[in-house]
Amino acid sequence: MLAVALPTVWLSGAGAAAQSQSQQAGQAAEQTLVWTADNSYTEYKSAPATATAGPVTIVFETNESTGNTFGMTHTLTFDVSSPGYNHDVNVNILASPFDTSGGRHEVQVNLTPGTYRYYCMIPGHAGMVGELVVTSAGPTDTTPPQVSASVSGDKDADGNYVSSASVTVSATDDESGVDTVEYALDNGAFQAYTAPVAVNQVGQHTVRYRAADKAGNASAVGSVTFTVVAPKPKDTTPPTVSAAVSGTKDAHGDYVDSATVTISATDADSGVDTVEYALDAGAFQAYTAPVPVSQVGEHTVRYRATDKAGNTSGVATTTFTVVAAPPPARTPLTVTAASRCLGTSVYVAVAAVNDGDVPATVTLTTPYGSTTVANVAPGKQAYQSFNARAKQIGAGKVTVTGTSSIDGENVTTSYEAAYNAISCG
Structure with missing residues (x-):
C-alpha cells in the first residue's frame, strides 16, 4: 500500500475552540481518554466506554506502536447530529502514522453528562463506531483523611519499650479515599508508609505522620512520642x-x-x-x-x-x-448444801472446802442470804447456816464463788449445789 502523508488534525470551529481553550488550561484536565487504531477498518483497537463529566484530554493514536503497520489513515469524529446523543463536543481528528505528529494527537474538551457517539469518517471504515457514556462528577471532597498512630511492644514498669517499639499508622477517608500515608522518624524526612515502623535505637523518639486523599486534601501532621530502653541483663539470681x-x-x-x-x-x-x-x-x-x-x-x-x-x-x-492450751486457772472448792430443821424453823447449811494450794476468799449465796469468808486456808472450809424463817421450803440451789491469787492473777471460780425440800412443823 502506498503511504500518503496527511494533515495532522482536522477540527471544526467548535473543536478548534475547544482545543484553544484546553491549550490555555494546560495541564488542568483531570481525565485522559485514549483511542487507538491499527490496520483494522471495522473497529478501533481500543476506546474508552465511560468518563466523568468535566475537563478531559482526548488522545487519538494510530501508528506502528498501536499496530498500524500499513500506514492507514483514520479519524476520530464525534457525532453532532444524530438524535439521542450529546452534540456539545465537536471533535474531528484525522491521523496517520506519517503525519507531522507521528499519528498521535491530543485535544482538550469539556464533557457533560450523557452519551456521545463517535466514528471514523474515512470511506469504507463505517464499522469503526462506538459510544462514550459520561456520568456526573461526585461532590467535591474537601475533607482531609483521619490519621492516627499506635505504638506497640514489650513495656517495662515505667512504660518504656524494651529493645524495640513498633509504630502502626492508620488512615481513613470516607469520600475520595486515602491516597498516600507518610511518616518521619525523629528529624528525618517524610517517606511513604507501607508497613509498621520498627524502632530499636535506645532513646526517646518522635514519629510524625500525615495522610492525603485522592482529592488532594492533606491531614495535619500528627505525632507520637515514646522511649526505647535496653533490656536488663539476664536474671540469674534466685529470689x-x-x-x-x-x-x-x-x-x-x-x-x-x-x-x-x-x-x-x-x-x-x-x-x-x-x-x-x-x-x-x-x-x-x-x-x-x-x-x-x-x-x-x-x-x-x-x-x-x-x-x-x-x-x-x-x-x-x-x-x-x-x-495444747492448759486448762483454765481456777479456785478449786468442794461445795455442799443441805436443808434441816431446828425446831420448827428451816435452815439451809452451806459448806465450801478450799481444795487449792493458796488461801481463797469464799462467798456463800442462798435465797435466804449470803456471806463472805476471807482467807480460807487450803484444806479449811467456809461454813454458814441460813435461817429460811419458814417451817417448810422447796428444793433449791446455792451459789458459791471462790477467789484466789494464781500466778499473780486473781482467779474466781463459781460453783452450785442443790438442797432438798423440807417441812419442819
Whole structure:
C-alpha cells in the first residue's frame, strides 16, 4: 500500500475552540481518554466506554506502536447530529502514522453528562463506531483523611519499650479515599508508609505522620512520642525467701493451740513468679496465704520461691512446736448444801472446802442470804447456816464463788449445789 502523508488534525470551529481553550488550561484536565487504531477498518483497537463529566484530554493514536503497520489513515469524529446523543463536543481528528505528529494527537474538551457517539469518517471504515457514556462528577471532597498512630511492644514498669517499639499508622477517608500515608522518624524526612515502623535505637523518639486523599486534601501532621530502653541483663539470681511464725507462746517458747506461718519472697530483677511450701512430710504446694498449723506436736515447714526468669531459691525450713492450751486457772472448792430443821424453823447449811494450794476468799449465796469468808486456808472450809424463817421450803440451789491469787492473777471460780425440800412443823 502506498503511504500518503496527511494533515495532522482536522477540527471544526467548535473543536478548534475547544482545543484553544484546553491549550490555555494546560495541564488542568483531570481525565485522559485514549483511542487507538491499527490496520483494522471495522473497529478501533481500543476506546474508552465511560468518563466523568468535566475537563478531559482526548488522545487519538494510530501508528506502528498501536499496530498500524500499513500506514492507514483514520479519524476520530464525534457525532453532532444524530438524535439521542450529546452534540456539545465537536471533535474531528484525522491521523496517520506519517503525519507531522507521528499519528498521535491530543485535544482538550469539556464533557457533560450523557452519551456521545463517535466514528471514523474515512470511506469504507463505517464499522469503526462506538459510544462514550459520561456520568456526573461526585461532590467535591474537601475533607482531609483521619490519621492516627499506635505504638506497640514489650513495656517495662515505667512504660518504656524494651529493645524495640513498633509504630502502626492508620488512615481513613470516607469520600475520595486515602491516597498516600507518610511518616518521619525523629528529624528525618517524610517517606511513604507501607508497613509498621520498627524502632530499636535506645532513646526517646518522635514519629510524625500525615495522610492525603485522592482529592488532594492533606491531614495535619500528627505525632507520637515514646522511649526505647535496653533490656536488663539476664536474671540469674534466685529470689530471697523467708518465713515467720506467729502465735501465742508459752514460757517454753512453744505455740499454744496453733501457730501461723507467713512466707515472704522478693526478687529485684525479673520479679517473683511462684512461692511454695510443704508442711512436715507433705508435698510442696502453692503458697497463697499464711498457713495455720493447729495440730499438737513439732512441725517443720519447708519453703522456696521461683522468679520469672526461672531461678529457684534453695529450700529453707522453719521448725516450731504447737502445744495444747492448759486448762483454765481456777479456785478449786468442794461445795455442799443441805436443808434441816431446828425446831420448827428451816435452815439451809452451806459448806465450801478450799481444795487449792493458796488461801481463797469464799462467798456463800442462798435465797435466804449470803456471806463472805476471807482467807480460807487450803484444806479449811467456809461454813454458814441460813435461817429460811419458814417451817417448810422447796428444793433449791446455792451459789458459791471462790477467789484466789494464781500466778499473780486473781482467779474466781463459781460453783452450785442443790438442797432438798423440807417441812419442819
